[in-house]
Amino acid sequence: MVHMEYYLIVSTIMMFVGIYGFLTRRNLLAMLISVELILNSVDINFVVFNRFLFPGQLEGFFFALFAIGISAAETAVAIAIIINIYRNMRNIQVKNLDKMKW
């Protein structure tokens, strides 16, 4: 059987890849994908903790389910806003979002 640590290593890597991507990507969709990586790593965490440490109950599974549902709703809104950005300025590069500074 695969030990819990290996799952946690995967989820930690996903988390920090997501943070790195969010900070370095210069395209709004790529940033959104990076955030999705973070949210998915959290889901892995919850499910793994529940499965290995507290197998008698379902709290972690349910949290993961709800988190997936909510992140889908968030992504829908984020994509709608990104489409709106595209309509306004014909591309979705972060460097064009510089009307307001300081």
Place this chain on the structure above:
Amino acid sequence: MDYSAIFSYMYTEIALVGVTAVALIYDLIAGKCGRRAFHGVICALLLLFIAGTVWPYHGETARIFGGMYIYSPSYVIIKSILAIGTLLVFLQADSWLRKEDTEFKRGEFYVLTLSTLLGMDFMISAGHFMMFFIGLELASVPMACLVAFDKYKHNSAEAGAKYILSALFASGLMLYGISFFYGTTGTLYFDDMTSGINGSALQILAMVFFFTGLGFKISLVPFHLWTADTYEGAPTAVTSYLSVVSKAAAAFALMVVLIKVFAPMTEYWQMLLYIVTVLSITVANLFAIRQKNLKRFLAFSSISQAGYIMLAVISGTPYGMTSLIYYVLVYMVANMAAFGVISVIEQNSGGKVGMDDYNGLYRTNPKLAIVMMLAVFSLAGIPPFAGFFSKFFIFAAAFEQGFHVLVFIALINTIISLYYYMLVVKAMFINPNDSPIASFRSDNSTRLSLLLCLAGILVLGIASSVFDGINLYSFGL
């Protein structure tokens, strides 16, 4: 558990769902004539809602759904303050919503705003981290839609993108923190989790992640970078909602979680809050000095006000909770008055929000200038107005717990803030201007909201029964 308990303790949320549903259906079926009356209908409904839920019906704390939802009298007080803030925003938004390009979206504005209010209510009453998270997201996802409401305007679209990406990132970090709390304690219920918290290194890491997520919502300093841009780009009515109601709900929820769940880690989160508070107040004040756009200016002012609110959180006492609720109430009326003036001037002068545009305002629109002056006096904390008393209580709450240096730093910052608040007054009353904003007559609902705010600024500080009334209910959580 029988269903009567749900209705007798969850009445605020159930009534709010009802109001939202009525707004949604009214938007669908109302004809031309009915849509013209929409503003009056929604304000009357909300007033009815506030009248029905403003005061706690039960004097004791109760738990329903197995502890997922917690009822407490102090929660009811803060919820009714948030609802009153929403009513003020609705009153001020009318002149903006009546414009041609937003008139057909009027219903959306009401429904989205009420949904965020519902989310905040659930977040405050949560007794389980899943409930807390769902409430937080219900409060922040529709908020992103509100920020990007003027979708054909470049600034509003940009503000929306900045807000939603920051909010997503913050909620991801917060969830990561919660997942480690689950891993180390094996439960997500607030009541059960406390006994499992021992301050191990992993839990400290988790607490920092969790705090980061909420810090984004309250816009404390290392996490404040979205604030100014979002506040500037969003429609002014949304900005005032964001700066007061959303922030107050998150600050209160943070205090509840820190005191109740993280009680065994008090020394750690107090240290964290200490640093964040000092940074918030100082950095935001220094940035506010150089702002030329009033909405950005108030954004930085609201960051520093959030820092002051953290003084109440750091004290962690029932007295601190009372002063937090009182501070939020006083800050709400003052900030709503300032934003109401900005909004009505923006609508009637073709979008002028610069500080220089306000030069000579007193000669053309003396009443608005005086309201704005009293609002910034209250924000700065000048004695006869309510802002002084709320600051005093908050400083006292932190001082009582031995945070002497922190209170001293905050006091120095109050003086700095006085300088930049006075810049607005100077622009309106002293600076000469050859072509000041033309004199105009503001619409009745804005007048009503400004009058209510003005009454709050003048009366709340002097009427000691307000503070005592809040204090009566903010015993243990």
